[in-house]
Amino acid sequence: MKKNILIIGAGGVAQVVAHKCAQHNDILGDLHIASRTLQKCESIIASVKEKKSMKVKGVFETHHLDAMDVKSTADLIRKTKSRIVINVGSAFLNMSVLSACIETGAAYIDTAIHEDPLKICETPPWYGNYEWPRREECESHKVTAILGAGFDPGVVNAYAALAHQDYFDKISDIDIIDINAGSHGRWFATNFDPEINFREFTGQVWSWQNSKWVSNKMFEIGHEWDLPVVGRRNTYMTGHDEIHSLSKNLDVPNIRFWMGFGERYITVFNVLKNLGLLSEQPIKTAEGLEVVPLKVVKAVLPDPSSLAPDYTGKTCIGDLVKGEKDGKHREVFIYNIADHREAYLETGSQAISYTAGVPAVAAAILVALGDWDVKTMANVEELPPEPFLKRLDEMGLPTRIREGKEDKKLVL
Amino acid sequence: MKKNILIIGAGGVAQVVAHKCAQHNDILGDLHIASRTLQKCESIIASVKEKKSMKVKGVFETHHLDAMDVKSTADLIRKTKSRIVINVGSAFLNMSVLSACIETGAAYIDTAIHEDPLKICETPPWYGNYEWPRREECESHKVTAILGAGFDPGVVNAYAALAHQDYFDKISDIDIIDINAGSHGRWFATNFDPEINFREFTGQVWSWQNSKWVSNKMFEIGHEWDLPVVGRRNTYMTGHDEIHSLSKNLDVPNIRFWMGFGERYITVFNVLKNLGLLSEQPIKTAEGLEVVPLKVVKAVLPDPSSLAPDYTGKTCIGDLVKGEKDGKHREVFIYNIADHREAYLETGSQAISYTAGVPAVAAAILVALGDWDVKTMANVEELPPEPFLKRLDEMGLPTRIREGKEDKKLVL
Numbered sequence: 001m002k003k004n005i006l007i008i009g010a011g012g013v014a015q016v017v018a019h020k021c022a023q024h025n026d027i028l029g030d031l032h033i034a035s036r037t038l039q040k041c042e043s044i045i046a047s048v049k050e051k052k053s054m055k056v057k058g059v060f061e062t063h064h065l066d067a068m069d070v071k072s073t074a075d076l077i078r079k080t081k082s083r084i085v086i087n088v089g090s091a092f093l094n095m096s097v098l099s100a101c102i103e104t105g106a107a108y109i110d111t112a113i114h115e116d117p118l119k120i121c122e123t124p125p126w127y128g129n130y131e132w133p134r135r136e137e138c139e140s141h142k143v144t145a146i147l148g149a150g151f152d153p154g155v156v157n158a159y160a161a162l163a164h165q166d167y168f169d170k171i172s173d174i175d176i177i178d179i180n181a182g183s184h185g186r187w188f189a190t191n192f193d194p195e196i197n198f199r200e201f202t203g204q205v206w207s208w209q210n211s212k213w214v215s216n217k218m219f220e221i222g223h224e225w226d227l228p229v230v231g232r233r234n235t236y237m238t239g240h241d242e243i244h245s246l247s248k249n250l251d252v253p254n255i256r257f258w259m260g261f262g263e264r265y266i267t268v269f270n271v272l273k274n275l276g277l278l279s280e281q282p283i284k285t286a287e288g289l290e291v292v293p294l295k296v297v298k299a300v301l302p303d304p305s306s307l308a309p310d311y312t313g314k315t316c317i318g319d320l321v322k323g324e325k326d327g328k329h330r331e332v333f334i335y336n337i338a339d340h341r342e343a344y345l346e347t348g349s350q351a352i353s354y355t356a357g358v359p360a361v362a363a364a365i366l367v368a369l370g371d372w373d374v375k376t377m378a379n380v381e382e383l384p385p386e387p388f389l390k391r392l393d394e395m396g397l398p399t400r401i402r403e404g405k406e407d408k409k410l411v412l
Numbered sequence: 413m414k415k416n417i418l419i420i421g422a423g424g425v426a427q428v429v430a431h432k433c434a435q436h437n438d439i440l441g442d443l444h445i446a447s448r449t450l451q452k453c454e455s456i457i458a459s460v461k462e463k464k465s466m467k468v469k470g471v472f473e474t475h476h477l478d479a480m481d482v483k484s485t486a487d488l489i490r491k492t493k494s495r496i497v498i499n500v501g502s503a504f505l506n507m508s509v510l511s512a513c514i515e516t517g518a519a520y521i522d523t524a525i526h527e528d529p530l531k532i533c534e535t536p537p538w539y540g541n542y543e544w545p546r547r548e549e550c551e552s553h554k555v556t557a558i559l560g561a562g563f564d565p566g567v568v569n570a571y572a573a574l575a576h577q578d579y580f581d582k583i584s585d586i587d588i589i590d591i592n593a594g595s596h597g598r599w600f601a602t603n604f605d606p607e608i609n610f611r612e613f614t615g616q617v618w619s620w621q622n623s624k625w626v627s628n629k630m631f632e633i634g635h636e637w638d639l640p641v642v643g644r645r646n647t648y649m650t651g652h653d654e655i656h657s658l659s660k661n662l663d664v665p666n667i668r669f670w671m672g673f674g675e676r677y678i679t680v681f682n683v684l685k686n687l688g689l690l691s692e693q694p695i696k697t698a699e700g701l702e703v704v705p706l707k708v709v710k711a712v713l714p715d716p717s718s719l720a721p722d723y724t725g726k727t728c729i730g731d732l733v734k735g736e737k738d739g740k741h742r743e744v745f746i747y748n749i750a751d752h753r754e755a756y757l758e759t760g761s762q763a764i765s766y767t768a769g770v771p772a773v774a775a776a777i778l779v780a781l782g783d784w785d786v787k788t789m790a791n792v793e794e795l796p797p798e799p800f801l802k803r804l805d806e807m808g809l810p811t812r813i814r815e816g817k818e819d820k821k822l823v824l
Contacts, residue, residue, distance in 0.1 A: 187686045271683040274599045276712040285707045295697045296708045300688035 002107055002368045003029030006082035008067050008097055009089030010040035011193065012305040012349040013111065013150070016357025017088055018044045019347040020395060022053035022060065024361065027368055030058060032080045034065035035089065047348045067093045073100035082106055084364050088357065091115040091196055095130055102134075102141050107367045111150030111360050112196070113241045120203040120280060124213045125244035127379070135377040145377040149363040150356035151336070152178055152257075152317055153242035155397065157380035158388050159319040159334040160246055165385070167332055171252045171323035176242060179260040180352060181230040182313030182340045188268050189302040191352040195294055198278045201269060206239045208247040208255040219266060223258060228402055229337050230316045235260045245379035272297060304353075311340035311350040333402040334410070336392075346396070355397065362391040386412050414519055414780045415441030418494035420479050420509055421501030422452035423605065424717040424761040425523065425562070428769025429500055430456045431759040432807060434465035434472065436773065439780055442470060444492045446477035447501065459760045479505045485512035494518055496776050500769065503527040503608055507542055514546075514553050519779045523562030523772050524608070525653045532615040532692060536625045537656035539791070547789040557789040561775040562768035563748075564590055564669075564729055565654035567809065569792035570800050571731040571746040572658055577797070579744055583664045583735035588654060591672040592764060593642040594725030594752045600680050601714040603764040607706055610690045613681060618651045620659040620667040631678060635670055640814055641749050642728045647672045657791035664735075684709060716765075723752035723762040745814040746822070748804075758808070767809065774803040798824050 005028050007017050014033065021031050033041045041062035048060060061080070067073050067089055077085060077100055087097045087110040094114035101108035114130040116122075122129050131147055138145045148154050156176045164171060180191060190197040205216040221237040240257035247255050261269075272278050277293045284290050318335025336355070343354035363380075366372035371387045380388070389399050390412040399410040417440050419429050426445065433443050445453045453474035460472060473492070479485050479501055489497060489512055499509045499522040506526035513520035526542040528534075534541050543559055550557045560566055568588045576583060592603060602609040617628040633649040647670035655667045673681075684690050689705045696702050730747025748767070755766035775792075778784035783799045792800070801811050802824040811822040 188683075267679060268683050268687070271600075271680050275680070275709070277689070277709070279712070283708070283711050285703070285711045287707065289701075289703060289707075291697070291701060291703050291708055291711075293708055293712055295699065295701075296695070296703055296705055297687070297689070299695050299697045299703075300691070300705055 001370065002083035002373060004080060004082045004084070005029070005031050005364060006077055006080055006085045006106070007031070007033040008035070008065065008085060008087045008093065010035035010037060010044055011088070012308065012353035013088045013192070013357040015044045015047060015305065015349045016343070016347045016353050017086055017361055018048055019051065019053045020358055020361035021364070022048045023055055024365055025054055025058045026056045027365055028084075030080065031060040032063060032082060033060070034063035034067070034076060036064070036066055038062055038064045051346070051348070068096050070096050070099045070103070073097055074103045077101070077104040077106050084109065084367055086360050086364055088360060090193065092117050098134065098145060101145065102137055102143050105141065105143060107144040107146070107373065109146045109149050109360055109363050109367070111148060111154060111356050113148065113244075115196070115199065118280060120199055124206045125248055126241060127244050131377065138377040139375070142375040144367055144373050144375055146363050146367065146372065146383070147377065147379050148241050148245065149360050149380055151359055152176060152240065153245070154359045154380050155336065155355075155392065156317065156319050157242050157246060158385040159399070160250060160321070161381040162385040162389065163319065163321040163332065163334060164250055168321065168323040168325050168330060171250065171321055173254040173322040174246065174252055175320040176240070176257045177225055177227065177235060177316075177318060177320060178258070179227060179230050179233045179235070179316045181233065181260070182311055182315060182351060184307040185310045186302055186307065188264060189307055190304060191307070191350070192304050192356075194298040194301045194304075198269070198272070198294060198297070199280065200240070201238065202273060202278050203239065205237055206243065207237060207257070208243050209253070211253045225258070227316050228333070228335065228400070228407060229314055233260045246381055249379060249381050305349065308344045308348060308350040308353075311344060314339050315351045315355060317355060331403070335400055335402070336397050337400070338397065358395050358397050359392060362388055362395055365391060413782065414495035414785060416492060416494045416496070417441070417443050417776060418489055418492055418497045418518070419443070419445040420447070420477065420497060420499045420505065422447035422449060422456055423500070424720065424765035425500045425604070425769040427456045427459060427717065427761045428755075428759045428765050429498055429773055430460055431463065431465045432770055432773035433776070434460045435467050436777055437466055437470045438468045439777055440496075442492065443472040444475060444494060445472070446475035446479070446488060448476070448478055450474055450476045463758070463760070480508050482508045482511045482515070485509055486515045489513070489516040489518050496521065496779055498772050498776055500772060502605070504529050510546065510557060513557065514549055514555050517553065517555060519556040519558075519785065521558045521561050521772055521775050521779070523560060523566060523768050525560065525656075527608070527611065530692060532611055536618045537660055538653060539656050543789065550789040551787070554787040556779055556785050556787055558775050558779065558784065558795070559789065559791050560653050560657065561772050561792055563771055564588060564652065565657070566771045566792050567748065567767075567804065568729065568731050569654050569658060570797040571811070572662060572733070573793040574797040574801065575731065575733040575744065575746060576662055580733065580735040580737050580742060583662065583733055585666040585734040586658065586664055587732040588652065588669045589637055589639065589647060589728075589730060589732060590670070591639060591642050591645045591647070591728045593645065593672070594723055594727060594763060596719040597722045598714055598719065600676060601719055602716060603719070603762070604716050604768075606710040606713045610681070610684070610706060610709070611692065612652070613650065614685060614690050615651065617649055618655065619649060619669070620655050621665070623665045637670070639728050640745070640747065640812070640819060641726055645672045658793055661791060661793050717761065720756045720760060720762040720765075723756060726751050727763045727767060729767060743815070747812055747814070748809050749812070750809065770807050770809050771804060774800055774807055777803060
């Protein structure tokens with residue numbers, strides 16, 4: 001059994017990961033959290049203590065770390081005897097953290113694709129640019145690397161795998177729908193790192209249609225869905241990580257991602273984008289100061305973790321899957337509903353962070369117990385979905401399935 | 413007669429000033445232009461040469477200058493034997509350029525109020541914060557300092573003085589209306605320095621009503637006007653320099669300023685303001701870089717001078733004056749119409765720069781000839797309006813007067 005966890009990052013998702021690791025430290029062993037800003041790690045541990053999240057008495061220590069530095073990261077993994085690294089830091093860190101895991105033999109788990117600070121929306125499939133070329137390296141070093149083990153990507157990949165395995169003979173369409181029907185009460189804020197948030201939408205929108213990559217512009221294709229709990233919601237087709245692995249790993253001709261946006265978000269996004277303020281390329285001010293506009297936008301926006309105390313409402317994220325079973329057309333919506341307030345009361349973070357963080361810890365538990373300790377690189381849909389969804393149910397993210405007029409909880 | 417001109421600044425207004433000084437260099441003598449960016453001065457001189465604007469053979473030289481440095485500025489005034497300085501650089505420079513003029517005895521002309529980079533929208537009357545406290549100093553040194561000699565402030569102050577002198581026994585209301593009905597064809601751009609442009613609207617909106625200062629929020633009070641040439645136009649009550657001197661120098665209980673705004677401008681302004689991107693206070697990025705958001709916004713926006721070649725349409729700026737004459741109610745609109753394309757063909761700048769730059773040169777000519785060489789500090793309404801409006805007519809900015817159904821050119 002693999003033991004001892006190193007959490008990298010100290011934002012809202014890291015806070016959820018810390019609480020959930022603490023709640024399962026009987027399985028996971030010693031806990032460590034590392035970030036560029038030690039004080040953020042200390043606040044997270046204070047929250048873990050305050051909420052008495054540690055299941056059994058044990059270690060939970062903070063560390064200062066620049067995770068772009070592979071040697072420092074490997075040294076910290078060795079020093080803390082961590083066998084599993086949960087990387088929920090910036091998406092720019094993924095490859096260097098993976099290198100440190102390969103060097104030390106620790107398992108690697110992340111929740112989003114690697115990004116290069118100077119590139120936006122690269123050639124599909126995205127995993128082919130940085131992650132997959134390193135699969136053999138993982139295999140030869142017997143290193144388990146679970147890619148994209150948040151909610152989306154992550155749980156929605158497991159939903160697709162479950163649909164493929166149990167509900168369909170043949171799938172024609174997977175539409176992944178992500179709705180945040182919550183309200184943070186601010187004039188404008190992003191729910192996670194603004195830099196990563198905006199970068200999701202500034203490039204082309206890649207979708208997988210008729211087994212080919214199709215490119216659209218952001219906010220070009222809209223669709224209204226009628227969903228459980230959150231009701232009728234407007235969404236736009238958006239590029240997203242999971243399309244890039246599901247299109248390779250499942251034989252499904254149409255895979256699209258839809259995200260709900262309010263009018264305010266669209267207005268702000270369009271103004272910032274059209275003015276060039278979402279650019280990741282440095283510009284020079286009249287005074288000669290070189291600065292990346294997107295980093296200035298990030299600096300003026302509310303810290304996403306500061307939104308949690310006032311956040312109310314729910315999220316609804318799921319896969320609408322269409323295809324055939326026993327010669328008949330079938331359509332199911334596999335989904336989860338999470339509540340911002342409940343997430344906050346349990347972990348001090350809102351539901352967007354909660355839905356991203358809990359699955360990463362569920363994955364860590366499955367790696368620790370051996371179920372998912374595959375000694376190679378894998379996307380979530382390549383792994384057995386049942387133990388993952390069962391853990392998620394126990395950990396606060398139950399799965400529901402709506403089919404026709406029936407809407408029930410998935411019991412595994 | 414005062415001779416030899418030093419122009420400070422090298423933006424769109426400076427370019428107009430350069431062309432108009434060149435067209436009158438028989439009166440004005442040697443011409444010099446100085447800015448932080450020598451290359452901009454050189455482009456302006458190249459444009460003056462290309463359009464053959466020099467009336468008689470003469471000097472027009474460029475100089476590198478940091479006009480925040482009083483000693484360098486005084487040295488340059490002495491070296492060039494300039495007796496009149498036209499300051500059309502950043503509004504942050506005014507007080508240091510004025511100091512250099514007082515030190516050297518040169519006349520001083522500017523087109524906008526002095527601003528402190530770290531303060532926005534100070535206590536009214538604005539001229540009381542920096543300019544007026546130095547009036548005695550000007551008087552004791554016999555230095556002519558003409559404040560706000562652009563269009564608004566400037567020509568609109570002369571319109572008010574003319575109305576006061578010739579059209580009314582008693583004025584109750586002056587509404588200054590500024591409409592740019594032109595189109596630059598860009599998604600968004602400001603017509604002059606974005607930093608100064610946005611700063612105009614981020615603070616309180618001061619107006620003079622019932623002989624008292626009244627404070628409102630930006631875009632709080634709108635009004636539609638039916639105007640000559642440009643037709644029905646939506647405006648918002650806005651803070652502006654001229655209210656702050658007219659309220660002191662004329663006995664008029666109500667003085668307001670109205671600026672026309674398109675929907676796009678309002679959307680962009682609201683997004684940037686609400687996000688904190690119009691702040692003049694430095695913030696720190698996650699990487700620790702200290703930067704003023706407004707300066708980043710300025711850096712990503714189109715350079716206002718780059719708009720001129722494609723600019724079409726007209727501006728309409730004027731004073732709607734109400735009051736009594738011979739015991740009867742009277743209402744006149746004194747205004748000018750300028751054309752973006754014509755301004756560009758003559759000076760390489762659009763009409764916003766043209767209307768601001770031409771009056772500064774008209775003022776310089778009047779100082780050179782003695783009409784306005786008052787050897788003290790003065791706002792435009794304190795000076796005789798006729799010679800000014802006559803010069804402006806000859807120089808491309810004719811005055812028109814609409815009263816009831818009659819609309820005619822002012823002939824002086």
